[in-house]
Amino acid sequence: MANAADLCLAATVADDLGVAVTPRLESLVTAASRAVAGYCGRVFEYGQGLVEYPAGYGRPLLLVERPPVVLVVGVWEAGAFVPAEDYESHGKLADAGMLYRRRGVWRETGRAGGLVVETVASIHGSEDAIRVVYDGGFVTPGQRVLDASRMVTLPEDVQEATVLTAVQMYRSRGIDAMVASESIGDWSVSYFAAKAEGKSPIPGFAQALLSSYVIHRVS
Structure with a gap:
């Protein structure tokens, strides 16, 4: 089920992944949306x-x-x-x-x-x-699903950054963030990544898309 905080559609993420929309994927979209909002230090929904x-x-x-x-x-x-x-x-x-x-x-x-x-x-x-x-705030895709009379006003780059985040989160399920691996031809090695702790769930390209939406507040 859609959530007002959803910054992209589960159907868009499912299309990029080539999978069906499921309750699990919808929950992942909400989690990705909250991660993006947290990264930007703001609430996006109207x-x-x-x-x-x-x-x-x-x-x-x-x-x-x-x-x-x-x-x-x-x-x-x-x-x-x-x-x-x-x-x-x-x-x-x-x-x-x-x-x-x-x-x-x-x-x-x-x-x-x-x-x-x-x-x-x-x-x-x-x-x-x-x-x-x-x-x-902006009218989010999630708010649009919940109320068809609304028009989405959330910028496209925020929506795309959320799609990228949700896709990465889906593909990294079951993968230990502390383990990294490299392959050269038929040879591969896995090892513990020294800087895995605190690794952001927001991929680098998504961070670039979000750069102008990050709010830095001073108390």
Whole structure:
């Protein structure tokens, strides 16, 4: 069964592998999708009415966790509604999950230089902090399967990277990641790979496709 988090279709992976779609393969696609999302440090699937309390740093830019920003329902600062004309989030700002304050800066509710701002401990995550309600993320192939009225908006390179990951995961089933092998003609040797520990399930080409979607957050 499809999962909203699925970043590609099981049918696409099955076609690349030349196998039938099975519940096992569908579960593998979900696992591959979660691996890709974890590698990128983000949630890709579209969400409505998302509520977040992002950290402000006394700067004009505010970062939310599920880009792209599709619609900002509202922003509140210390319980006070911030008029829509006071900030913007479109184009590249929306793609990056940023709200730019046109007038002044966002309240300081985050960490600065590794130190906690004096009032952070008491207000972060509360109505006294910054609260953003918005719609964000991409419509995934999994969400499309679950709701045919939706159109997939997830970029093709993220979908392809997930297919590549799922294919590699399928083909590596039952293979000990600690064992590597080499063959020259009729001669072959197997040995323990020194750097197998921590090996990413995301193949190199898929990592290249995902490079522009990786989010690095600083707490």
